[in-house]
Amino acid sequence: MGYLFTYGTLQDPQVQQYIFGRTLKGESDFISGFKKLENAVYNRYPLVMRTNDKNDSVPGMVYEVNDIDLAKADIYETTAYKREVFQLSSGLMAWLYVENSI
Numbered sequence: 572m573g574y575l576f577t578y579g580t581l582q583d584p585q586v587q588q589y590i591f592g593r594t595l596k597g598e599s600d601f602i603s604g605f606k607k608l609e610n611a612v613y614n615r616y617p618l619v620m621r622t623n624d625k626n627d628s629v630p631g632m633v634y635e636v637n638d639i640d641l642a643k644a645d646i647y648e649t650t651a652y653k654r655e656v657f658q659l660s661s662g663l664m665a666w667l668y669v670e671n672s673i
Contacts, residue, residue, distance in 0.1 A: 574636065574659075576602060578617060580616065596635075600630075601661075605620060605628065606620050620669075648668050651670075652669065
C-alpha cells in the first residue's frame with residue numbers, strides 16, 4: 572500500500588467511483604513548496620508546479636491506495652502528468668501527479 576495526494580478531480584467521489592470502482596477514504600493534507608495552477612492542462616485541469624518556496628503550499632487530500640489503484644489513476648491522468656513521490660506536511664510520503672515535461 573502507498574499514498575496518493577490529490578489536488579483536483581481525483582477528489583470528486585463520482586470520478587473515484589468511475590476510476591477505482593469505489594469511493595476512497597482520505598484525509599486533508601498539504602504539500603509545501605508547490606503552487607496550484609488552475610486550468611493549466613488542456614485549459615481545463617489543474618496542475619501543481621514546484622516552487623521550492625516553503626511558504627507556498629497546496630491543500631489536498633491524501634488517500635491510501637494499492638498498485639492497481641495507481642495504475643488506474645495513471646491511465647486517467649494521461650501522459651500530460653507524471654507521478655512522483657514527495658513528502659506531505661503530515662510527514663507522509665505520497666505519490667503526486669505533476670507536469671510531464673517530456
